[in-house]
Amino acid sequence: MVVTEVTAAEIAAKVADLCIRACTVLPPDVVAALNAAREREESPVGRDVLSRLIENAQLAAAEGIPMCQDTGLAVVFVELGESVRVTGAGLRAAIADGVREGYERGYLRKSVVYSPLDRRNTGDNTPPVIHTELVPGDRLKITVAAKGAGSENMSRLKMMVPADGIEAVIAFVREAVEYAGASACPPVVVGVGLGGSFEQCALIAKKALLRPLTDANPDPAAAKLERQLLEAVDATGIGPMAVGGRVTALAVKVETAPCHIASMPVAVNLQCHAARHAEYRWG
Amino acid sequence: MARQQPTDAGETPALPGPVLVTTPLTEEVVLALRAGQPVLITGVLYTARDAAHRRMAEAIESGEELPFDVRGQIIYYVGPTPPPPGKIIGAAGPTTSGRMDKLTPMLLERGLKGMIGKGSRSAEVKGALVKHKAVYFGGLGGAGALMSKRIRAAELVAYEDLGTEAIRRLEVEDFPVIVINDCYGGDAYAEARLRWKKI
Numbered sequence: 001m002v003v004t005e006v007t008a009a010e011i012a013a014k015v016a017d018l019c020i021r022a023c024t025v026l027p028p029d030v031v032a033a034l035n036a037a038r039e040r041e042e043s044p045v046g047r048d049v050l051s052r053l054i055e056n057a058q059l060a061a062a063e064g065i066p067m068c069q070d071t072g073l074a075v076v077f078v079e080l081g082e083s084v085r086v087t088g089a090g091l092r093a094a095i096a097d098g099v100r101e102g103y104e105r106g107y108l109r110k111s112v113v114y115s116p117l118d119r120r121n122t123g124d125n126t127p128p129v130i131h132t133e134l135v136p137g138d139r140l141k142i143t144v145a146a147k148g149a150g151s152e153n154m155s156r157l158k159m160m161v162p163a164d165g166i167e168a169v170i171a172f173v174r175e176a177v178e179y180a181g182a183s184a185c186p187p188v189v190v191g192v193g194l195g196g197s198f199e200q201c202a203l204i205a206k207k208a209l210l211r212p213l214t215d216a217n218p219d220p221a222a223a224k225l226e227r228q229l230l231e232a233v234d235a236t237g238i239g240p241m242a243v244g245g246r247v248t249a250l251a252v253k254v255e256t257a258p259c260h261i262a263s264m265p266v267a268v269n270l271q272c273h274a275a276r277h278a279e280y281r282w283g
Numbered sequence: 284m285a286r287q288q289p290t291d292a293g294e295t296p297a298l299p300g301p302v303l304v305t306t307p308l309t310e311e312v313v314l315a316l317r318a319g320q321p322v323l324i325t326g327v328l329y330t331a332r333d334a335a336h337r338r339m340a341e342a343i344e345s346g347e348e349l350p351f352d353v354r355g356q357i358i359y360y361v362g363p364t365p366p367p368p369g370k371i372i373g374a375a376g377p378t379t380s381g382r383m384d385k386l387t388p389m390l391l392e393r394g395l396k397g398m399i400g401k402g403s404r405s406a407e408v409k410g411a412l413v414k415h416k417a418v419y420f421g422g423l424g425g426a427g428a429l430m431s432k433r434i435r436a437a438e439l440v441a442y443e444d445l446g447t448e449a450i451r452r453l454e455v456e457d458f459p460v461i462v463i464n465d466c467y468g469g470d471a472y473a474e475a476r477l478r479w480k481k482i
Binding site: 043045048049052053055056059060063065066067068069070071107108109110111121148149150153181182183185234235236237238239241242243244245246272273274 | 319321361362363364365366367373374375376378379381401402403421423424425426427428429431432446447459461463471472474475476477478479480481
């Protein structure tokens with residue numbers, strides 16, 4: 001088997017760049033969604049808010065200022081080819097080194113504490129949260145998502161049962177967005193995990209947030225649920241920054257996973273309008 | 284003081300012009316503000332969030348003086364990013380206010396007149412705003428780059444060891460906020476949902 005080698009130093013350097021890019025440059029699909037939202041928003045105050053958010057994104061990109069002061073916990077998704085070998089320091093150490101460098105060099109906020117019990121800041125925004133998936137072949141893909149607490153704190157998971165039905169799922173998602181209100185910085189992106197086990201459900205909800213905002217789930221049933229959920233969320237009238245309007249969400253993304261015959265886990269991972277993530281592929 | 288910003292003659296503004304407010308906030312200004320009004324603040328804000336509020340609560344409990352005189356002042360719930368060399372401050376948008384709810388009434392009792400953050404306040408805070416004639420403003424959540432441009436000066440006041448959570452004195456110009464809770468019990472978030480919700 002041919003083994004492709006990637007050095008830990010190369011990974012660290014790339015992760016550092018990804019942290020800075022994620023926090024200063026909003027992905028083009030998110031910018032396009034904000035522009036589209038301004039077009040369809042009927043509330044004058046809501047339109048004004050959306051204009052300012054677009055201006056904020058432009059300013060951040062042009063001047064290299066983080067678009068939001070909460071530059072988040074670095075959540076890193078790795079797709080590691082089975083024939084890729086990381087040389088030098090290990091993969092996890094390389095990613096942590098990259099986060100440390102990126103948050104320092106990019107003047108990003110360090111928002112991580114050692115322990116939820118002592119609340120002491122680690123001072124360099126490490127450790128990151130790393131999700132590694134082994135994939136066939138010789139490719140390596142790293143995605144950095146800077147996840148702020150405003151929307152993360154408003155996320156939730158419920159172990160529903162099949163008898164609850166899809167209406168209960170829709171109500172659960174709508175209630176999560178309603179409860180979050182302005183705290184999640186709407187218009188939000190809603191990542192929904194449906195099925196799987198307890199922890200898998202939360203993970204697929206987070207992964208859903210990385211999808212391009214313009215796509216739809218390839219499964220027609222899940223795509224239909226995405227449309228129903230977007231309609232339900234927008235019907236709340238929360239609007240941009242919760243000051244009222246038609247646009248409460250830029251998108252709702254549903255990811256499903258096989259689950260136990262007795263289970264229907266539902267996870268809602270909320271993402272603010274500053275939907276920050278950046279990725280790089282080797283191979 | 285508060286006055287309406289003039290709009291250009293002949294133009295039909297999409298919005299009522301924002302109210303211009305200068306600090307310190309007097310009772311007269313607070314009485315004139317209504318939930319839902321856009322406001323531009325010029326003057327001084329003090330930053331404080333979770334950790335600084337806990338320290339201020341401890342100071343009050345042990346009978347010590349607060350690090351600044353809160354009377355007539357506005358607290359901004361923000362933990363900015365570090366300023367790059369030559370810059371006044373990094374990104375500086377509002378954080379979620381609800382986390383400060385339990386420690387807010389004691390500051391309102393001592394004369395604090397305004398707060399800037401994002402998200403709903405507790406019934407206790409809303410009641411205290413009415414009782415003590417104060418106001419809660421919503422900033423533009425997630426627009427930290429834009430809001431940093433309205434900050435003209437930043438100076439450390441207390442709790443330097445808290446880093447981003449230290450208390451800083453900011454001088455701001457035309458700082459854009461919206462009145463969320465006024466001193467009459469008005470709530471812009473609740474009113475917005477009533478108006479825009481589809482049944």
